[in-house]
Amino acid sequence: MTDFTIFWEWLAFAMRWTHVIVGIAWIGSSFYFIALDLGLRKNENLPQGVLGEEWQVHGGGFYHINKYISAPPNLPEHLIWFKWESYTTWLTGFAMLAIVYYAGADLFLIDRTVMDLPVWGGIALSTGSLAVGWVLYDLLCRSPIGKYQTGLMVVLFVILVAMGWGYLQVFSGRAAFLHMGAFTATIMSANVFFIIIPNQKKIVASLKAGEVPDPALGAQSKQRSVHNNYLTLPVLFFMLSGHYPLAYATEFSWIIAGLIFLIGVLIRHFFNTMHSTGHRPYWTWAASLLLFIGIMWLSTAPRVLTGEAPPSATAQLFMEDAHFGAVSSAVQGRCAMCHAAEPFWDGVYQAPKDVRFDNPVQIAEHAREIYIQAGRSHAMPPGNVSLMTPEERELIVVWYQSVTGDSSL
Numbered sequence: 035m036t037d038f039t040i041f042w043e044w045l046a047f048a049m050r051w052t053h054v055i056v057g058i059a060w061i062g063s064s065f066y067f068i069a070l071d072l073g074l075r076k077n078e079n080l081p082q083g084v085l086g087e088e089w090q091v092h093g094g095g096f097y098h099i100n101k102y103i104s105a106p107p108n109l110p111e112h113l114i115w116f117k118w119e120s121y122t123t124w125l126t127g128f129a130m131l132a133i134v135y136y137a138g139a140d141l142f143l144i145d146r147t148v149m150d151l152p153v154w155g156g157i158a159l160s161t162g163s164l165a166v167g168w169v170l171y172d173l174l175c176r177s178p179i180g181k182y183q184t185g186l187m188v189v190l191f192v193i194l195v196a197m198g199w200g201y202l203q204v205f206s207g208r209a210a211f212l213h214m215g216a217f218t219a220t221i222m223s224a225n226v227f228f229i230i231i232p233n234q235k236k237i238v239a240s241l242k243a244g245e246v247p248d249p250a251l252g253a254q255s256k257q258r259s260v261h262n263n264y265l266t267l268p269v270l271f272f273m274l275s276g277h278y279p280l281a282y283a284t285e286f287s288w289i290i291a292g293l294i295f296l297i298g299v300l301i302r303h304f305f306n307t308m309h310s311t312g313h314r315p316y317w318t319w320a321a322s323l324l325l326f327i328g329i330m331w332l333s334t335a336p337r338v339l340t341g342e343a344p345p346s347a348t349a350q351l352f353m354e355d356a357h358f359g360a361v362s363s364a365v366q367g368r369c370a371m372c373h374a375a376e377p378f379w380d381g382v383y384q385a386p387k388d389v390r391f392d393n394p395v396q397i398a399e400h401a402r403e404i405y406i407q408a409g410r411s412h413a414m415p416p417g418n419v420s421l422m423t424p425e426e427r428e429l430i431v432v433w434y435q436s437v438t439g440d441s442s443l
Contacts, residue, residue: 046133053126057273060119061266065305067116068263072310074101083107109241117231124223127273131160131216135209138381145206145417159204160213167197167217168224175257183257190261191295194218198291206417207283208276214291215272218265225258263306267298279406279413280333290329297322334410358398361433364426365397365404368415405434 074086083102090097135143139153143160151159170193179185197217201210233251240247271294275281281290300318308314371379373391391397397404407414408422409430415422 042133042137046130049126049129049133053123053130056119056122056126060123061270063116063119064259064262064266068259068306069309070099071101072306109238113238115231115234117226120223120226124219127216127219131212135160135212141381141416141419143205143209143417145209145412147418147421148202148206149204151204156205163197163201163213164217164220168221171221172224172228175254180257183260187264191292194295195288195292199288202288207279207287207412208416210287211272211275211282211291215269215275218269218272222262222265222269225262229258230255264299264302267301268295271298279411281329283411283413284333286332290332293325293329293332297325300325358433361404361429362397364422364429365391365408368420368422368426369404369408371420372415401434401437404430409434 070088073088075088076086080087081100083106085101085103087101088099090099136157139156144151144153144156171190174180174186174189174193179189194214194217198210198214201213201217204210205213233255237247237251272291281287284290300322304315304318370391371377372382373385373389375385375390375392377385389400389403391400404414409427412418412427
């Protein structure tokens with residue numbers, strides 16, 4: 035059993051590494067072509083049918099790039115298609131979802147204090163939401179509202195925030211944020227698979243047949259490509275969010291998710307504007323910083339917003355070092371099945387990150403981590419599998435703040 039567990043861990047690592055590699059390839063090519071498209075310049079000497087040109091220098095050489103509105107007079111037989119980067123990114127991402135979250139549903143996907151789902155139910159909700167998300171997005175783009183880019187983006191933003199709230203009602207916080215990334219990435223990859231590449235193939239076929247391509251095909255592909263461009267940065271955040279419980283495991287995580295989308299759009303707007311006009315709208319960075327400060331505040335100030343009462347007089351007693359014994363008992367009872375020299379939780383053969391709570395000294399040494407992971411957020415225990423109570427989490431917060439004198443992060 036131990037050998038299989040080790041194999042599974044290495045399989046997850048290999049798939050994660052592959053996912054990162056192909057994801058870099060997809061994002062890199064996407065960003066490059068958007069920048070290339072926005073940086074095209076016109077002049078009077080361009081060949082007929084050329085929309086614009088661009089000169090670039092790299093690797094000790096110069097590149098002269100022309101973009102044709104439809105195609106050059108003689109369409110070459112060999113065309114380089116940029117599609118496999120997208121497909122392999124989604125396939126490896128879904129494989130990671132299956133290996134980590136489906137196979138380990140009780141630990142990572144399902145939080146029974148949020149919703150007591152059977153494993154098959156959690157997996158069905160996961161896969162179904164990804165498919166429904168693409169269908170809903172595609173229908174919106176094809177609807178009359180799809181003709182108005184700003185209105186469409188506003189509606190899509192509302193849907194994405196609603197999905198973030200919905201995921202947090204059924205999954206663990208970590209799984210909810212991961213699914214926000216998967217939900218968005220599915221839309222992006224499906225855009226390539228169902229719209230952009232098929233439309234391009236139709237255009238090429240029309241040109242080879244001596245026909246005039248339907249301009250609507252190019253316009254539709256362009257719209258989806260722009261959407262992909264603006265969604266990339268939020269997806270990256272959600273894919274990395276598993277390392278930051280203050281983002282995904284606090285009370286207002288769904289609002290944080292919405293603000294992340296806004297920050298991603300603002301940053302992409304900066305670079306897109308710079309590539310297209312040469313101007314640098316630095317206000318986007320200032321706005322992004324303010325939104326990020328808002329995220330930090332949301333992650334650590336739930337009582338201010340919910341009207342919850344401050345700690346009672348009785349709770350204040352836990353701020354005395356003498357009550358560390360109660361904290362130690364809670365941590366050992368709820369966390370030491372994994373965080374021990376010899377873990378006894380099924381499938382865990384080594385203490386995660388080699389953090390152990392075998393004795394009070396080790397618990398004290400990891401006070402800050404316990405405070406963030408189990409006090410300020412609900413990241414630990416994963417999926418709350420050991421049923422840590424709100425009172426125990428409050429005790430951890432009071433204990434840490436009493437020792438440090440810090441009421442924030």
